[in-house]
Amino acid sequence: MMAERAFRFGRARHLVGMVGLPPAAPGAVGVIVLNTGLMHRVGPFRLHVDLTRRLNALGYPTLRFDLSTMGDSGASAEAGSREEQIRADVHDAAALLAGQAGCTRFVLVGLCRGAQSAHVACSEAGVAGAIFLDGYIYRTFGFKLRHYLPRLLSPARWRGFLARKLRAALAPEEEVSFGSVYPPRAQVRGELAGMLARGLRLYFVYSGGIGEQLNHPRQFRECYGRGVADHPALRMDLLDGTDHTYTLLCDRERLFGHIESWLQEQFPAAPKTAPAG
Amino acid sequence: MYHGTAGHAPVGVLLCPPLGQALLRTHRVYRQLAHGLATRGIGALRFDYRGTGDSAGDSLALDWQHCLADIRSAAAELRVRSGCATVVGFGAQLGGSLALAAASAAGFARLILWDPVLDGARHVAELDAWQEALRTDPLHYAKPRTVEEAAGQWLGFPVGAQWRAQLAGWRAEPARVPTLILDSRPEPAAGGWSPLVEAGAQVCAMSTSTHWGDLHRLEHAILAPDLLRVVGEALERAA
Numbered sequence: 001m002m003a004e005r006a007f008r009f010g011r012a013r014h015l016v017g018m019v020g021l022p023p024a025a026p027g028a029v030g031v032i033v034l035n036t037g038l039m040h041r042v043g044p045f046r047l048h049v050d051l052t053r054r055l056n057a058l059g060y061p062t063l064r065f066d067l068s069t070m071g072d073s074g075a076s077a078e079a080g081s082r083e084e085q086i087r088a089d090v091h092d093a094a095a096l097l098a099g100q101a102g103c104t105r106f107v108l109v110g111l112c113r114g115a116q117s118a119h120v121a122c123s124e125a126g127v128a129g130a131i132f133l134d135g136y137i138y139r140t141f142g143f144k145l146r147h148y149l150p151r152l153l154s155p156a157r158w159r160g161f162l163a164r165k166l167r168a169a170l171a172p173e174e175e176v177s178f179g180s181v182y183p184p185r186a187q188v189r190g191e192l193a194g195m196l197a198r199g200l201r202l203y204f205v206y207s208g209g210i211g212e213q214l215n216h217p218r219q220f221r222e223c224y225g226r227g228v229a230d231h232p233a234l235r236m237d238l239l240d241g242t243d244h245t246y247t248l249l250c251d252r253e254r255l256f257g258h259i260e261s262w263l264q265e266q267f268p269a270a271p272k273t274a275p276a277g
Numbered sequence: 278m279y280h281g282t283a284g285h286a287p288v289g290v291l292l293c294p295p296l297g298q299a300l301l302r303t304h305r306v307y308r309q310l311a312h313g314l315a316t317r318g319i320g321a322l323r324f325d326y327r328g329t330g331d332s333a334g335d336s337l338a339l340d341w342q343h344c345l346a347d348i349r350s351a352a353a354e355l356r357v358r359s360g361c362a363t364v365v366g367f368g369a370q371l372g373g374s375l376a377l378a379a380a381s382a383a384g385f386a387r388l389i390l391w392d393p394v395l396d397g398a399r400h401v402a403e404l405d406a407w408q409e410a411l412r413t414d415p416l417h418y419a420k421p422r423t424v425e426e427a428a429g430q431w432l433g434f435p436v437g438a439q440w441r442a443q444l445a446g447w448r449a450e451p452a453r454v455p456t457l458i459l460d461s462r463p464e465p466a467a468g469g470w471s472p473l474v475e476a477g478a479q480v481c482a483m484s485t486s487t488h489w490g491d492l493h494r495l496e497h498a499i500l501a502p503d504l505l506r507v508v509g510e511a512l513e514r515a516a
Contacts, residue, residue: 039498040305045298046301247417248422
């Protein structure tokens with residue numbers, strides 16, 4: 001039987017998370033799931049709960065937790081940038097999972113803003129891989145051709161475009177936008193190249209829900225170049241037809257299948273072996 | 278998760294969460310409410326029913342009777358942790374319905390219900406309609422999804438036949454304790470707050486509307502800037 005346990009942990013005991021352990025001897029690779037947007041560690045539609053429990057059943061120890069000031073976690077009272085906080089939080093999370101399950105290497109998982117957090121935290125020692133769900137992707141010339149050319153020739157698209165503009169003019173959006181600002185593409189490309197050079201294995205999964213940002217698998221290569229996109233330690237899949245948070249059960253099943261396959265291929269959940277000698 | 282006070286708390290509030298995505302959307306406002314109550318000397322306990330949130334169990338195993346049993350257990354835990362003699366039941370949407378249904382067994386001295394669901398059959402019809410709208414919503418899916426792909430779910434969560442029948446059979450009956458309804462619905466629902474109002478329940482209109490079933494806000498946190506003030510004042514009046 002799998003075991004889950006809630007922890008308050010971290011350098012200021014300000015972080016809250018759930019450690020899940022496999023029913024048998026845990027493997028050496030732990031999976032750490034980061035907050036999706038501003039949502040707490042349970043994830044949209046309980047996605048993080050279902051994912052971590054499935055990974056536990058496959059032999060992976062897991063931790064889903066709330067970063068500083070999110071969900072049930074408090075602030076650490078440290079000065080520093082958000083990026084520094086995220087790295088320190090992931091450092092604390094890795095230490096907790098190492099203590100509870102003996103993991104020595106970690107794979108980070110994040111959706112949307114969580115993917116951006118994972119990108120930041122990939123520099124932490126012990127991080128051996130990351131699964132970016134709707135992670136960074138930039139519009140390319142190819143994207144614009146594929147996106148705009150068909151629209152130029154469609155009267156229905158023009159009607160929709162004008163209706164949206166009119167609606168926006170008549171009833172401006174009242175809600176505050178919490179959208180994040182992407183760093184420059186060259187910076188992200190360089191950071192990804194650096195991760196691959198350090199031996200990290202990276203998996204990008206894009207949903208069909210970001211069609212305004214990505215509209216063809218080829219775009220990944222257009223965006224980051226062959227050096228990154230064709231690197232043997234990197235894989236990219238586009239789960240066309242799904243929405244951004246995998247609302248339908250069949251879409252979540254499809255996502256989980258992809259994640260499990262990649263993890264088992266790249267980080268088989270073999271039990272830890274005793275050091276030689 | 279218990280939000281304690283410095284010493285003995287004469288009153289405790291059990292925060293019964295709603296279900297489905299509303300549980301996730303209200304997490305922050307529940308936390309803020311619990312923290313705010315604790316600073317006023319009121320102990321507050323948050324929890325997840327089995328099969329929801331962080332609690333054990335599969336989402337598909339959600340069961341009305343189990344939820345009521347979990348409320349009773351949580352109320353007992355709150356009494357032990359806070360030492361309080363008086364426990365107030367608070368719940369939003371279906372959390373309000375469950376708090377109402379469990380009021381007697383959990384020993385609630387008072388109820389504060391935020392947009393509670395009072396007519397289960399009508400709510401089931403709403404959920405079915407929202408799910409159908411989701412399936413064909415162009416902002417979610419470039420092409421409409423099939424009926425089969427969307428079947429057996431309500432807005433991201435699996436729905437078992439038993440849960441569906443239990444919810445459809447829910448008809449609110451007034452509790453025998455003072456009840457305050459916090460109304461934040463954007464539009465008055467058919468039936469109003471009957472039969473609770475006829476039995477003496479008070480209604481307080483909230484300053485901001487809550488869009489519980491809006492497909493385009495499924496991932497948006499629900500905000501209620503005056504919730505702590507309204508709940509705090511209600512508890513002070515009752516004290």
